[in-house]
Amino acid sequence: MPSCKICPSMLSSDLSVLASECQRMLDSGADYLHLDVMDGHFVPNFTFGHPVVKCLRPKVPRAFLDVHMMVSEPDKWIENMRDAGADQYTFHLEATEDPVSCIRKIRDTGMKVGIAIKPGTSVEDVIPYIDSIDTVLIMTVEPGFGGQKLMFDMMPKVRFSFDLQPLGHVLQIQYLRDRYRHLDIEVDGGVGPSTIQACADAGANMIVSGTAVVSSDDPRGVISLLRQSVDEAIQKSQLER
Numbered sequence: 317m318p319s320c321k322i323c324p325s326m327l328s329s330d331l332s333v334l335a336s337e338c339q340r341m342l343d344s345g346a347d348y349l350h351l352d353v354m355d356g357h358f359v360p361n362f363t364f365g366h367p368v369v370k371c372l373r374p375k376v377p378r379a380f381l382d383v384h385m386m387v388s389e390p391d392k393w394i395e396n397m398r399d400a401g402a403d404q405y406t407f408h409l410e411a412t413e414d415p416v417s418c419i420r421k422i423r424d425t426g427m428k429v430g431i432a433i434k435p436g437t438s439v440e441d442v443i444p445y446i447d448s449i450d451t452v453l454i455m456t457v458e459p460g461f462g463g464q465k466l467m468f469d470m471m472p473k474v475r476f477s478f479d480l481q482p483l484g485h486v487l488q489i490q491y492l493r494d495r496y497r498h499l500d501i502e503v504d505g506g507v508g509p510s511t512i513q514a515c516a517d518a519g520a521n522m523i524v525s526g527t528a529v530v531s532s533d534d535p536r537g538v539i540s541l542l543r544q545s546v547d548e549a550i551q552k553s554q555l556e557r
């Protein structure tokens with residue numbers, strides 16, 4: 317199973333001093349930095365785009381920058397994001413008619429590829445692409461805003477063809493983890509000390525946490541607590557195999 321990666325979402329940081337906030341997270345033990353790009357169209361909110369990432373890159377030269385593209389037409393910004401210095405380009409499955417072309421374009425730039433799904437989209441929809449991507453990002457809130465409450469197991473509309481019982485997030489993550497041992501499974505939205513256990517036990521290894529980490533007085537302590545839960549779950553699953 318892939319290792320634990322804790323990825324603070326910089327959305328809830330003081331964006332007027334983004335570079336120093338990023339450095340503060342790296343100094344607190346962050347593995348990756350998660351940058352939420354919103355276009356006011358795919359989601360009802362606006363943040364920043366590749367010009368900001370380009371300015372940030374030289375300030376945190378060794379950081380892994382995971383860009384979460386909550387934008388319509390995600391294929392438009394792939395080259396710009398690579399030129400800006402992003403390391404992973406995660407686009408929403410719901411935002412494109414042609415995920416295969418998007419994946420190919422991202423790969424051609426050398427960036428890692430992630431596909432994100434909103435809470436109402438089933439992981440089954442990602443299966444056709446899974447062998448050609450690095451990460452599946454499971455949104456545990458409706459995308460658009462930080463600071464929301466995680467929606468675990470509140471999605472009775474999600475159904476799988478292999479089992480007509482309605483399944484929630486935990487089971488969707490477990491389904492993916494059981495079949496794809498080496499996949500990075502990322503959870504995003506409302507993840508913090510009170511919700512990490514369910515994510516870790518289900519098999520998520522890439523943990524995005526905004527408010528809980530960035531707004532904490534003790535980000536190092538929160539990061540290490542999140543990491544401990546995931547590391548323990550990984551160890552447990554390895555012992556069980």
Ligand SMILES: O=C(CO)[C@H](O)[C@H](O)COP(=O)(O)O
Pocket residue numbers: 325327328350352384386457458459460461462463464504505506507524525526527528
């Ligand atoms: O993609 C996002 C919102 O669309 C953010 O990454 C996410 O909400 C993280 O913030 P928090 O941990 O505060 O929920």
Ligand SMILES: [Fe+2]
Pocket residue numbers: 325350351352384504524
């Ligand atoms: Fe995000």
